[in-house]
Amino acid sequence: MRAAELLADGIARLRAAGLDGAAGDARVLLAYALDIPRDRLTLAMGDDVSTPAQHRFQTAITARAAYRPVAQIIGRRAFFGRDFAVTPDVLDPRPDTETLIEAALEQPFSRLLDLGTGSGAIALTLLAERPDAQAVAVDLSQPALKVAARNAKALGLSSRVTFLRSDWFGAVGGVFDLIVSNPPYIGVPELADLSRDVRDYxxxxxxxxxxxxxxxxxxxxxxxxxxxNYLRPGGWLRVEIGYRQGAAVQALFTEAGFDHVSLRKDLSGHARVVSGQAPLGQSPSEL
Structure with missing residues (x-):
């Protein structure tokens, strides 16, 4: 069977399963099955596909038709120009979270803390963008920390990041220029409204x-x-939020005494990041 025929069959199966973006997903999965870069897929459309590659593709399509996320099927996700390993133990890094990266890069920092690091995508991207910076990245999930450590090694960043198992600040020590987090923010009543990709996997x-x-x-x-307690005077806290939570999270920042509290929208125009600056002139022990 030629690649074009295989792709058409895959698209039809995903559409029959009711998936949005069936054509794009099928192309990603076919490139994965053929073990070629996605930008070379068009050139391979007339090629015959080996039996093992056909089987790999059909298995991937079956998984996607059951709403397993594409990133979990192929084991990686592109984020801010880099590839990150993804497993069922971590959130799939999404383009919306790149808004947090852009906000964090607006000020200098040499020491950062990432709360709830998951795959490590946020902390490691910031380290890659700032070659002189160091990071501490924490998560309560030990399997997630293993994925993050794997990504750090793949990106050549292991020497600049310390991973800790911690319930938020529980095991954290020291003071940072920047604290970032994409914490859990879905309320239980909202779970039913999530896509099956997210809710089930x-x-x-x-x-x-x-x-x-x-x-x-x-x-x-x-x-x-x-x-x-963990920010130097003038340091920044920046968090990703749900698109309906802007006012509520800004209020929490203000009540906690942060200055210059602001809201940043993502490319879709949705509220996505809240930032605040620790007051100048006070040491963390005085706050």
Whole structure:
């Protein structure tokens, strides 16, 4: 069977399963099955596909038709120009989160803390963009930390990042120029509205905060209450938020005493990042 015929069959199966973006997903999965870069796929459309590659593609299409995320099937996801390993133990890094990267890069920093690092995509991207910086990245999930360490090694960043198993700030010491986080922010009542890709396959602890009261704000309350104890004067806290949470999270920043609290929208025009600066002239121990 030629690649073009295989691709058409895959697209038809994904459309029959009710998946949006069936054509794009099928192309990614075919490139994966053929073990070629995606930008070379068009050149391979007239080629005969080996039996093992056909089987690999059909297996991948079956998984995607069951709504398994593409990144979990192929084991990686592109984020801010780099590839990151992805497993069911971590959130799939998404383009929306690149808004947090862009915000973080607006100010200089030499020492950063990433709370709830997951795949490590945020901390490692920031280190790659700032070659002189060092990072501490924490997560409560040991399997997630293993994925993050694997990504650090692949990117040549292992010597500049320390991974810790920690419940937010529990095992963290020291002071940072920048604290970033993409914490769990889905309220339990919202779970039913999530796409099956997310609801059925991504780790629940990375989606729904502990002790959620339905608002999805529990993690932000913890982070805002403690962050200034770990920020140098003038340091920044920046967090990703759900698109309906802008006003509520900004209020938490203000109540915690942050200055210059602001909201940044993503490319779709949705509220995505809240930032605040630790007051100048005070040491963390005085806050």
């Amino acid at each position: 991504e780790p629940r602890m990375a989606l729904v905060p502990t002790d959620d009261d339905g608002s999805g704000l529990a993690a932000y309350r913890v982070i805002c209450a403690q962050a200034q």
